[in-house]
Amino acid sequence: MNHDVVFNEQILSIAQNASSYVTTVLVCQNALIRSGISHILSGTLFVLSDETLEQPPELPILCLIHADQAADKLTETVERVKAQWPSARMVLLTEAMEPTAMMQVFQAGLDGLCSTAMNREALIKALELVILGETYIAPAFTLSLLHEASRQRQARPDGAIIVGPAATAFANKLSPREATILRHLTQGASNKHIARELGLAEATVKVHLKAILRKVKAANRTQAAMWAQQHMNLAANDTLIAAE
Secondary structure, three states: OHHHHHHHHHHHHOOOOOOOOEEEEEEEHHHHHHHHHHHHOOOEEEEEEOOOOOOOOOOOOOEEEEEOHHHHHHHHHHHHHHHHHHOOOEEEOOOOHHHHEEEEEEOOOOOOOOOOOHHHHHHHHHHHHHHHOEEOOOOHHHHHHHHHHHHHOOOOOOOEEEEEHHHHHHHHOOOOOHHHHHHHHHHOOOOHHHHHHHHOOHHHHHHHHHHHHHHOOOHHHHHHHHHHHHHHEOOOOOOOOOOO
């Protein structure tokens, strides 16, 4: 089945449920930006509510946080919002962020990271993915993570993965094939591309990915790639592969 059809059916299922909208809390101190975001969300599934709203348990809720503060304060904000609405999905909207700060906010409970440079349609689609349970990172921030990984690499002429002290246990858990697939995953490769590169069936790649997610305790591909960025150094002669 076409992926777009599946995606549209998922979105339609949200629209057809009893609430027919997503209660959305906007955490933003800048009145001008708040007004702009409100305008962007008008006419969509995302209906803005007061930040002090007590969450009705039967309604989905999205917390959209605009970042205009230092990284350490931002982590505190994410933790505070998560404590107030534990079941809420949380998305951060910011212009720029250091890779280390990205790790911190996701560890604090963030579900999505969007760029203020995104157009309206892309932002709405990203929010829809998050409310469906996916983790989203805007491409600009993904590249930043990869650049940071590149900066920290230890060059190896054979292109092998180098496992640092923090990942000793990981080295004992993943098979060589799983480690190779994870390397491709951090480069943004799709299942189809990985299968073609390694001469495997796409279904086999999916089986390996499930095993990787279980072993590194990640909920999805994005979290697995972020885990690898924290614990692994990839060879310097690797090249980026665009997702298909």
